[in-house]
Amino acid sequence: MLFKTANFVSIETSASGIEGTHLTETGDLTSFEILTAAGIGSGPEITFDMTLGMSDLTGITVPELSECVGEWMAVAERSTPRSNDYLVFADPYGYCPVFYAIVPGRAIILSDSFYGARAGLVEWGVDPTLDFENYLTTVSAKSVHFANPSVHRTMAREIKILSLDKALLITKETIRTISRNVLEKASSIDNFEEAIARGVSYATDSLKNIFRTYDLDKTLFLSGGVDSRLLLALCLKAGIKDDVQIRTADPRKFATKYSRTVIRNDVRISNAIRQDLKMSWWRKSESSNFAVDFRESLASFQSYRSNFSYAYSPQNSVNIATSPVIALRGGGGEMLRSTNTSIRISQKIHSLESSGEVEGDSNVDKLLSWYMQTGRLTGLFDDTIAGFMTEVFESLGPGSIIEMMNMHYLKTRNRTHFGHARFSHVGNEVAFHFLSNAYFRRAAELCSFEDRSEGLVVNEIFKQTAPELLQYPFENDDWTQKLTAEPRHWISEDDRLWQRELDALQEVEPERLQADGWGRADRGIGFEPISQEKQADFIRRCFSLVESHVCQDKLPELSVFHQRLFAVVNKQPQHLATLVSKVASAADVFFPTVRKGKSTILSCFTVQREVKPVIRSSKPSVLEVPQDGWNNIPLVNFSPIAVQCSGGIMISSQVAGALSAGTQFAYYLYKDGERIGMEWYSSRPQMLFEMDLEPGLYHSKVFARSGLKDSPITKDTPMIKI
Structure with a gap:
C-alpha cells in the first residue's frame, strides 16, 4: 500500500505504568498463543506477510516466531481462569518498531506505526503532547548516525518505542519489560562454534523455505564488501545458487568521482565472482509509474516511518514492480564485525582529548563533550540537549568508546537504516536480512569485541559455508588483509568486462509503464522536481506549528533556535530532506495525515470490567465566548x-x-x-x-x-x- 493505515491493538489493564525491567522467566512460553502479527518474516517452517489485526499464525509458538528474521511485531496471549496475559515482541534486530502508549489504570496501546499508536491514544481520550527535549535534540542532530538519537522516545511524550532487546509482559495489574533473550533458544548456547553452526543452519533452512514457498524472482545485491558476500556464502551452502540472480550498481550513474571509484571497485569484484560461479544478472521486470506530489511523497514515507527513520528522499513518482521481487540483503553484517563510524568517532575523540578540546573523566562525559561541540547543526538549549544525550550515552553500558558507539549503532541506526522492508514493499520489493539472525548475534556476544573486530565471526561463517569465497579480495583493504586466503583470485581492471554486461542489461530493460489515472496530466501535477524552496516552506510551516504548541516562556529561545537551524540547512541543503521528515514527525503529534485503520481490542480481565466513558475535564469560562x-x-x-x-x-x-x-x-x-x-x-x-x-x-x-x-x-x- 502506498499509504500505510494506522492499525493498533489496545489491551485493557489496570497498570499505571511500566514497573521496570525484569530478567526473570515468563513461565511456560508454549502456553502463549500468537494472536496477531504485523510485517514480513521467515524461518525454517514459517513465512508470513501480515498487517496488524490479522491472525494467520495459529499453532506457531513464541520461541518459533521469536527467531524469525524479517521486520515484524507480534502479540501473544496466555489465558487462565482468572486473567489473560499478553506478550509483545518484535524481530530479533528490532527492524520493526513497536510503538506503545499507556493510559494509566486503563489500557496500553500498541502499533507498528506512530500513527497507529496515536490513533489508539486518542480513541482512549488522550491527546498527545510534544516531547520538547526529544524534538530539540533530534532536529538539531547533524550526523545521520544520530538522526534518531535514541530510538526510544518519539516526538510525542506519551508514545515510546520498545527497545530491540526487550519484550513487554502485560497482566491485569502490571506492565513489565523483560529481556527478549528469554524468548529465544539462541540465548542458551554457550559455545561460539555451535552458535555459528546453528546460525548457518537457521539461515540456510529459512532461505530454502522462502525459495520453496514463493515463485518469484530472488535477487542478491552483491558488492565488493564483506556482508553481501556472507549472504552469497549462505546461498551456496543452501544449494540455491542457480535460483539467485545477482544485482549490482553501475558506477557510471554516480555523480562524484569518489563514488564512481568506490562503486567501480565493487562491480569489478562482484562481476568476477558472478562469472566464476556462473550466476546470472537479474533482469528487471515490468513496472508501473505513479505520479505523486510533495505532500503525497512525504505522507507515504511518514505513514511507514514517522518518528522512527528520518531518511526521507523527495520523489515525484513511485515505481511499483508488476510482481513482487525477493531481495536478499546483508543488513546486520556490521554488528558481526565493527562499524567504521564507531572507529572514526573513537579516533576523533582521542585526538581531541589529547589536544584538550574534549574533556571528561568517563567515556560518557567524553562522548557528551564531543557531541555538544561537533554533533549539532546549531546551538541553544544546551542544558536540555546535554541532558537528553547523557541519558542516551548512559544507556549504552560500560566499555570503550568504540564499543559504546557500536552499541549505539545497534540500538539506533542499524534499526532505522535496515528496517525498511515494509516501506520497500510499496514498490513490490520484499527485503530479507538473513545475517540478522539471533544465532549469529549470540556468536558475536560469545567472543571479545577485539576478536569480532578482527573478523573472527565472519571468518567462521565463511569457514562453515563457502570458504572458497575468501580467495577473492574485498573492496576494503583492511578486510582483504584480515580475511582473504591464498591463493588469491586476480581481479581484472579491464572495465569493459562489466560494462558490456551492464549495457546488455540496459538494452533489454523493460519500459516503465504509466499507471492508468496516475499520470502527471491526469492528476494535475507539474513535471518540476520537488524543489528545495518547497521543502523549506514546509519546514517553516512546521516550525510555526511547533511554536504554537509550546509554553510561552520557551517561545523566544525556540524562535531563535528555529531561525538559526533554518539558516544552516539553507546553506547545507544535504540536511534539508532529513529535517523535513523530522519536523513532519513533530507535526504528526498534532495533525496526523493518515487515517485510523483497524483496531483490535483485548483485555487482561476474563470478566469484562465496566469501563465508563471519559469526558475530558474542561473549566468553563464565565464569558459566553470560549x-x-x-x-x-x-x-x-x-x-x-x-x-x-x-x-x-x-x-x-x-x-x-x-x-x-x-x-x-x-x-x-x-x-x-x-x-x-x-x-x-x-x-x-x-x-x-x-x-x-x-x-x-x-x-x-x-x-x-x-x-x-x-x-x-x-x-x-x-x-x-x-
Whole structure:
C-alpha cells in the first residue's frame, strides 16, 4: 500500500505504568498463543506477510516466531481462569518498531506505526503532547548516525518505542519489560562454534523455505564488501545458487568521482565472482509509474516511518514492480564485525582529548563533550540537549568508546537504516536480512569485541559455508588483509568486462509503464522536481506549528533556535530532506495525515470490567465566548459546514459573532476518510476546493486560531455525499 493505515491493538489493564525491567522467566512460553502479527518474516517452517489485526499464525509458538528474521511485531496471549496475559515482541534486530502508549489504570496501546499508536491514544481520550527535549535534540542532530538519537522516545511524550532487546509482559495489574533473550533458544548456547553452526543452519533452512514457498524472482545485491558476500556464502551452502540472480550498481550513474571509484571497485569484484560461479544478472521486470506530489511523497514515507527513520528522499513518482521481487540483503553484517563510524568517532575523540578540546573523566562525559561541540547543526538549549544525550550515552553500558558507539549503532541506526522492508514493499520489493539472525548475534556476544573486530565471526561463517569465497579480495583493504586466503583470485581492471554486461542489461530493460489515472496530466501535477524552496516552506510551516504548541516562556529561545537551524540547512541543503521528515514527525503529534485503520481490542480481565466513558475535564469560562485559559484571550467560536457547488466544495467556517482581528483558518478536505486537499492558515473564513467531484463521502477539518502563537481549535464539518 502506498499509504500505510494506522492499525493498533489496545489491551485493557489496570497498570499505571511500566514497573521496570525484569530478567526473570515468563513461565511456560508454549502456553502463549500468537494472536496477531504485523510485517514480513521467515524461518525454517514459517513465512508470513501480515498487517496488524490479522491472525494467520495459529499453532506457531513464541520461541518459533521469536527467531524469525524479517521486520515484524507480534502479540501473544496466555489465558487462565482468572486473567489473560499478553506478550509483545518484535524481530530479533528490532527492524520493526513497536510503538506503545499507556493510559494509566486503563489500557496500553500498541502499533507498528506512530500513527497507529496515536490513533489508539486518542480513541482512549488522550491527546498527545510534544516531547520538547526529544524534538530539540533530534532536529538539531547533524550526523545521520544520530538522526534518531535514541530510538526510544518519539516526538510525542506519551508514545515510546520498545527497545530491540526487550519484550513487554502485560497482566491485569502490571506492565513489565523483560529481556527478549528469554524468548529465544539462541540465548542458551554457550559455545561460539555451535552458535555459528546453528546460525548457518537457521539461515540456510529459512532461505530454502522462502525459495520453496514463493515463485518469484530472488535477487542478491552483491558488492565488493564483506556482508553481501556472507549472504552469497549462505546461498551456496543452501544449494540455491542457480535460483539467485545477482544485482549490482553501475558506477557510471554516480555523480562524484569518489563514488564512481568506490562503486567501480565493487562491480569489478562482484562481476568476477558472478562469472566464476556462473550466476546470472537479474533482469528487471515490468513496472508501473505513479505520479505523486510533495505532500503525497512525504505522507507515504511518514505513514511507514514517522518518528522512527528520518531518511526521507523527495520523489515525484513511485515505481511499483508488476510482481513482487525477493531481495536478499546483508543488513546486520556490521554488528558481526565493527562499524567504521564507531572507529572514526573513537579516533576523533582521542585526538581531541589529547589536544584538550574534549574533556571528561568517563567515556560518557567524553562522548557528551564531543557531541555538544561537533554533533549539532546549531546551538541553544544546551542544558536540555546535554541532558537528553547523557541519558542516551548512559544507556549504552560500560566499555570503550568504540564499543559504546557500536552499541549505539545497534540500538539506533542499524534499526532505522535496515528496517525498511515494509516501506520497500510499496514498490513490490520484499527485503530479507538473513545475517540478522539471533544465532549469529549470540556468536558475536560469545567472543571479545577485539576478536569480532578482527573478523573472527565472519571468518567462521565463511569457514562453515563457502570458504572458497575468501580467495577473492574485498573492496576494503583492511578486510582483504584480515580475511582473504591464498591463493588469491586476480581481479581484472579491464572495465569493459562489466560494462558490456551492464549495457546488455540496459538494452533489454523493460519500459516503465504509466499507471492508468496516475499520470502527471491526469492528476494535475507539474513535471518540476520537488524543489528545495518547497521543502523549506514546509519546514517553516512546521516550525510555526511547533511554536504554537509550546509554553510561552520557551517561545523566544525556540524562535531563535528555529531561525538559526533554518539558516544552516539553507546553506547545507544535504540536511534539508532529513529535517523535513523530522519536523513532519513533530507535526504528526498534532495533525496526523493518515487515517485510523483497524483496531483490535483485548483485555487482561476474563470478566469484562465496566469501563465508563471519559469526558475530558474542561473549566468553563464565565464569558459566553470560549476562552483560552492559558493566555486568557477569546477563542474562535465557529460551526463549519461543507457545501457542494459548481466549482467543487465550499467550506464555510460560520463564525459566531464578529471576527476578531488576527483570526486565521486552515482547512483539510477528505474523501472517504483520506485527505485530498489542504490549505494553510489565512484570514479567509471560507475556502473553495476547486475540483471535479467523484462519488464519495466528503468532509472538511477546519482549524481556527486567534493569532499566530495560539493553539488552534479543530472542528469537522458534517459529511456530504456526492
